[in-house]
Amino acid sequence: MIRQHLRQAWTMMKQHRLFTGIYIAGTTLSVTMIMITFGVLYIKFGPIYPEGNRDRMLSIKKISTTQKVPGEMDIKKDAGCSSKLAEMIKEDSRYLDHISCTDRGDRKVYLSATPDKKSKRLKEWAIYADEGFWNVYTYKFINGHPFNAEDVKTNNRVAVISQNTAMELFETTEVSGRHIYVNGEELTIVGVVKDASPITEESYSALIMPLGLSKAEPWQHSKELDLTWRYYIRATAKDATQRDELKKEIEEKLARYNAADTTRIYSLDERILNHVESQFDSYGKEAYKDFVKEIALMVAAFLLIPAMCLSIMIHSRMEQRMVEFGVRKAYGATGGSIVSQVLCENMLLTLVGGFIGLVISIAILYNAGEIVLFMYDSNETLSDKLYDIENFGAPQIDFSMIFSPSLFAAILIVCLAINVTSALLPVLIKMRHSIVYSLNRRK
Secondary structure (H helix, E strand, O other), rough: OOHHHHHHHHHHHHHHHHHHHHHHHHHHHHHHHHHHHHHHHHHHHHHOOOOOOOOHHHEEEEEEEOOOOOOOEEEEEEEEEEEHHHHHOOOOOOEEEEEEEEEOEEEEEEEEEEOOOOOOOOOOOOOEEEOOOOHHOOOEEEEEOOOHHHHOOOOOOOEEEEEEHHHHHHOOOOOOOEEEEEEOOEEEEEEOOOOOOOOOOOOOEEEEHHHHHOOOOOOOOOOOOOOOEEEEEEEEEOOOOHHHHHHHHHHHHHHHHHOOOOEEEEOOOOOOHHHHHHOOOOOOOHHHHHHHHHHHHHHHHHHHHHHHHHHHHHHHHOOOOOOOHHHHHHHOHHHHHHHHHHHHHHHHHHHHHHHHHHHHHHHHHHHHHHHHHHHHOOOOOOOOOOOOOOHHOOOOOOOHOOOHHHHHHHHHHHHHEEEEHHHHHHHHHHHHHOOOHHHHHHO
């Protein structure tokens, strides 16, 4: 039966080329726009290298301190987090797998293979991190190994560099054990990782060093406070749905800590953010809700408008096929078989248009990803800040970001939705008419 339906559908496509061309073009346009949107969302928020744990990653970027001054109004300030706070959160936590403190410093560093200032130098961002960094993020080592807890504890002068940095400075990735000079100071390379894309701004770096090697100054009022410094805390949850339980656990730990000091109070103030929310943290949770609504409206528009146009075309086409339906009914065909035939025909057309749309969307994302991301970011659709091209370079999109099971599943769902939305209603309306009515439509 299915083979017969497909054969009839193929014959119909060849006989009605104008209808076929318009239908495929409409489907291609719809699928292209939706797939570009899905592709950008996946690149921005999906689990891509080296942020493969985005679906369960949590961030704490700030902690509030309320200082109590006798006879005066309480003074409340925000500051970055400290390693001590991270240790407190991790200790005996029932909801976290791993936790890490990270710091980008406050300026780029100069990298070279020799101390000679005339040798080739690169000016790049560095990340300072603890040993938990390698568990929170999913870096792949192509040479050597990550630095460990002892290196962080003793501030060993070691570093992990990116594959591109190794090639630029040493023309090989087999550099474990060799030395690199950071602002003229010597460090030992312990590992080389596969390059990350600048799109992953939180983890993209040419150089990763132990946390204590950072010379950046803490926030002004962080020097005298135990739980504040200048770090971001990243953690992976055992279950991302247990964020409220985790927040309660951390608040209980802070309450016990605050009980020992009556002069100041530490609090999180709703600042445990998932990866998507962290992109809108400057505007709060309402911005995240607005983002969800905006994306839903965009997808609905890209899906429903072409589907409505195709539905009108199919309705007109069904009017011309009333006699055919009447003859088939007269010879015993059921309404279900006719409906399945029409759906099969339109599904074949939709799949052709969907495949073309998928190819076009991949080509656009791969070759013009910078423009596409700018268009989405420029009106603060995907985050509360523009992509920082000046500091991180042009966004790079590789095929591993585009070819994913999630995107392929999305294209199938979109094709099915377009097919059912555009074809089912017109044919059901026509199927209500009697055989006599259908046979007399040619008169």
